Amino acid sequence: MKVSKTAAATARRLFGLCQTGGKLDDAKLRAAIGRLVESKPRDYRGILGALHKLTRLEFERRKVTIESSVELDEATRQRVVAGLARQYGADLVVDYQITPSLIGGLRIRVGNDVFDGSVQGRLERLANAF
Numbered sequence: 001m002k003v004s005k006t007a008a009a010t011a012r013r014l015f016g017l018c019q020t021g022g023k024l025d026d027a028k029l030r031a032a033i034g035r036l037v038e039s040k041p042r043d044y045r046g047i048l049g050a051l052h053k054l055t056r057l058e059f060e061r062r063k064v065t066i067e068s069s070v071e072l073d074e075a076t077r078q079r080v081v082a083g084l085a086r087q088y089g090a091d092l093v094v095d096y097q098i099t100p101s102l103i104g105g106l107r108i109r110v111g112n113d114v115f116d117g118s119v120q121g122r123l124e125r126l127a128n129a130f
Contacts, residue, residue: 007046014047015054023091024058061111064094069102069118084110 003011014036018028033051036044064084066072072080081094088110099107103119 003046003050004043007043008050011047011050011054014051023089024055029055059093062088062092063111064088064092065097065109066094067097067099067102067107067109067118069098069100069104071098072096080106080108084108 014032015024018025018032020028033048036047036051041047064081066077066080077096081092084092084094092110101120103123105118105121106115107118107121108115
């Protein structure tokens with residue numbers, strides 16, 4: 001469904017109003033959606049679609065995937081998450097994965113950012129250099 005410019009602008013404005021201190025406030029978002037559905041303004045379905053997209057993108061931006069070739073000990077996990085929290089904020093959702101094909105090191109994905117410090121990634125970069 002294509003969203004009109006006015007619906008997208010209204011959704012961005014509502015999304016901004018649902019934030020507290022730079023973080024999305026779940027209660028405000030639910031109240032805004034409830035009022036929107038109750039009052040049914042013009043093109044409210046487009047507004048809801050655009051608001052859904054903005055919310056989904058915000059949650060994806062906060063999702064962290066940490067891949068390693070072996071299980072990380074708790075001290076290493078805390079150190080990695082603390083470094084990411086300093087850069088991206090404290091409200092990150094962290095998921096750990098074991099990927100033996102990495103050979104060694106870590107691959108960290110935060111939203112759209114990827115930090116590849118794995119041996120596999122280095123070998124691939126070396127192979128591409130030739």
